Amino acid sequence: MKTSLYSLRYVLGSAVNGLWRNRTMSIGAIITTTIMLITLAAFLAINDTLNQMVSALGRKSNLIAYVRDDARPSDVTRIIRDLQGQSGVAEVVFVTKEDALRIFQERFTDQTDVIDILQANPLPASVELRMENPAILPSLADELRELSDTFETVVVPLDVVERLIAVSNVSRVAGTVMVIALTGVTLFVVVNTIRVAVYARRQEIEIMKLVGATDWFVRGPFIIEGAFIGVFGATMAAGAMVALYAQVGPSITQIISFLPINTNVAYVRSLALFIVLVGLVVGSIGSYFSVRRYLAV
Amino acid sequence: MIVLQGVSKTYEGFTALSNVSVSIARGEFAFLIGTNGAGKTTLLRVLLREEPFDQGVVLVNGVDISTIRGASLTKFRRKIGMVFQDTRLLPNATVSENVGLPLKVRGRSNRDVSMAVNEVLKRVALLEKASRFPKQLSGGEQRKVALARAIISRPEILLCDEPTDSINPLHAREIIELLLDINADGVTTLVATHDSDIVNDLRRRVIRMDAGGVLEDMAVGVFNTS
Numbered sequence: 001m002k003t004s005l006y007s008l009r010y011v012l013g014s015a016v017n018g019l020w021r022n023r024t025m026s027i028g029a030i031i032t033t034t035i036m037l038i039t040l041a042a043f044l045a046i047n048d049t050l051n052q053m054v055s056a057l058g059r060k061s062n063l064i065a066y067v068r069d070d071a072r073p074s075d076v077t078r079i080i081r082d083l084q085g086q087s088g089v090a091e092v093v094f095v096t097k098e099d100a101l102r103i104f105q106e107r108f109t110d111q112t113d114v115i116d117i118l119q120a121n122p123l124p125a126s127v128e129l130r131m132e133n134p135a136i137l138p139s140l141a142d143e144l145r146e147l148s149d150t151f152e153t154v155v156v157p158l159d160v161v162e163r164l165i166a167v168s169n170v171s172r173v174a175g176t177v178m179v180i181a182l183t184g185v186t187l188f189v190v191v192n193t194i195r196v197a198v199y200a201r202r203q204e205i206e207i208m209k210l211v212g213a214t215d216w217f218v219r220g221p222f223i224i225e226g227a228f229i230g231v232f233g234a235t236m237a238a239g240a241m242v243a244l245y246a247q248v249g250p251s252i253t254q255i256i257s258f259l260p261i262n263t264n265v266a267y268v269r270s271l272a273l274f275i276v277l278v279g280l281v282v283g284s285i286g287s288y289f290s291v292r293r294y295l296a297v
Numbered sequence: 298m299i300v301l302q303g304v305s306k307t308y309e310g311f312t313a314l315s316n317v318s319v320s321i322a323r324g325e326f327a328f329l330i331g332t333n334g335a336g337k338t339t340l341l342r343v344l345l346r347e348e349p350f351d352q353g354v355v356l357v358n359g360v361d362i363s364t365i366r367g368a369s370l371t372k373f374r375r376k377i378g379m380v381f382q383d384t385r386l387l388p389n390a391t392v393s394e395n396v397g398l399p400l401k402v403r404g405r406s407n408r409d410v411s412m413a414v415n416e417v418l419k420r421v422a423l424l425e426k427a428s429r430f431p432k433q434l435s436g437g438e439q440r441k442v443a444l445a446r447a448i449i450s451r452p453e454i455l456l457c458d459e460p461t462d463s464i465n466p467l468h469a470r471e472i473i474e475l476l477l478d479i480n481a482d483g484v485t486t487l488v489a490t491h492d493s494d495i496v497n498d499l500r501r502r503v504i505r506m507d508a509g510g511v512l513e514d515m516a517v518g519v520f521n522t523s
Contacts, residue, residue: 007404021389207385210347211446212375213402214368297347 011220018201018225025197026229032193033233033279034240036186041241041275043182047175049261055132063141064155067125069097071150079150080127086140088133095126124152135165186278190233191286194226198290209297218295222287230283231276238272298323299344299454299485304353306339306509313339314350315509321487323453326480328496329489331506337489338382340506341456344487345379346370357454375403378447378484382458384439386431392418392442393427399450417445421475437468444472448479455479457488461495469495 019026067076076094083092095103100123108114131137141156198205208218249263262268299321306314314336321327329337342348343355346362355362357373365373378399386395396417397410405413418424421441431439440460447455457476461469473495480486490496496503505513 009407010401010404017389203385204387204389207387208398208402210345210374210379210385211399211402212371212450214371217402 007217011217012224014221015224015228018221019228022197022201025200026225029190029193029197029229030233030236033190033230033283034236036189037234037237037275037279038240040179040182040186040278041237041271043178044271044274045241045245045262047179048267050171050175052262062157063129063131063137063144065127065129065144066152066155067127068150068152069124075147075150076125076127079144079147083127083129088131088136089129089140090132091130093128093130095128097121097123097125100125127151183278187282187286190230190282191289194229194283194286195290198222198287198294202294205291205294206297209295215295219288219291222291223284226283226285226287226290227280228283230279230281230286232279233283234276234279237279238275241275242268242272298356298358299487300354300356301340301343302354302356304340304343304350304355306343306348306350312509314343317353317506317509317511319504319511319514321485323485324480324483325502326477326486327488327502327504328499329487329504329506330491330496331512332491334508335506336509337506338458339509341379341458341487341489344454344456345377346373375399375450376453378450378452378455380440380443380447380455380457380460382462382489384431384443386439386442386446388431391428391430392423392434395431395442396445396449399446403450413449417449420448420478421445422471435464435468437464437472440464440468440472441475444475448484452484454485455487457486457490459490460488461490461492466494473499 080092080094083089098121101121104123129140137156141154144151144154205218205222209215245263245268249261253261253263299319301317301319304314304317305312317336317340329340331337339348343350344357344362346365350363357376360373362373387398390398393411393414397414400410400413414427415424418427421444423438423441423445426434426438431442434442440462444457444460447457455476460472460476464472469492476486476488477499500517502517503513503515504511505515
């Protein structure tokens, strides 16, 4: 137990010494990690913004079901309640005949005489849906069309919906592929940077093994050094990202108002934490594998 | 007790060791002599299990070293002190840190390590240079540091590869006297050298190697430079 404590103290001290004595390599590895993780963070933020844009567009697409004049109010109320509970539906709005007339009069102020001639309100009440998930619109429209006792017609802008679904799918798949690819590239670059740093100290590893060090005794300081490089680099990347969000985010949102940049504190914090976690994992795993090849002495 | 039976080793067609059979008793002092490429270094590296061999058997204290793996290999190496031809001192570590390394890897406390380092540096007359870095030392001093590192853990076997190579005769003599002193403590000592003066002066056992094989094994040998 005492021996293990002395070993632990040595491993920690050795890691600090290693970082300081090989500071050029350490700084190089930290800078590389920072740059790669800033790139990853930027891409994650862009991907999130794209997904938000697609979702925002989805929320704007509507389904309008025109209610028959002779439909039973209780049926309409029940259907509206069911639709409100349906997943993928963001908002359900019931537009009464009177509301429809008022909207018509507001929009077509020069044609109010048309209504006057008819002496009655010809406009139907309607149920309007704003979607969270536009992909379910076609099937939902079919379901509503089957309720012919309640609805006269169901209108869906299908071409818009189909395009939106296609854009949403492409954005999601491309985003996921890019995030995985970029994470892979980050891992590759950081691991190789650490590998170069470890390569420069391969003789040290060899000597330690030859004087009777166990694999973990040799590995320990390198893993701690790698973890430190990863976390330090990632913290700088996360710091830069948070600063960028705080300084530039609101300005961009003001200038390009349709761009839904997520400046929510919880989101930025979770993204920063994720980047630091990636740095920690990449740094320690990178060191573990970089040292492993030189341990076979 | 070290026993080699029919040990052979080739590197990409070059025969480094050829059917080497030799025994060294516990506590014995022996020189390995021969020209460059005779197989002396390879033999020492085989004994440290730094280098695998192709054929034959190597027994150290009755254990076939080719079967040692993992944690057992670590334990085995802790019984051996090695002075490498190129010293292999850590360039970024001080003399004390280099010398204390074998005890650090055994998990000994800073106090124990410090005491042992002081003792062994006193023995090699380098105590006043404890905080220097290897590049701040002469070649002879670096070899003494390497020797101090090899003996600090009180090994059962001491392997020295050209410990007096490229250093002045005064330092060479000091190192050899240290080796004899260590051997007198019962440490089996095997010294690879091509320093004929030292071999001839000491009149100890000499194993002459050539082209990877053992040419002669003399109980009290001389280095015949011809």
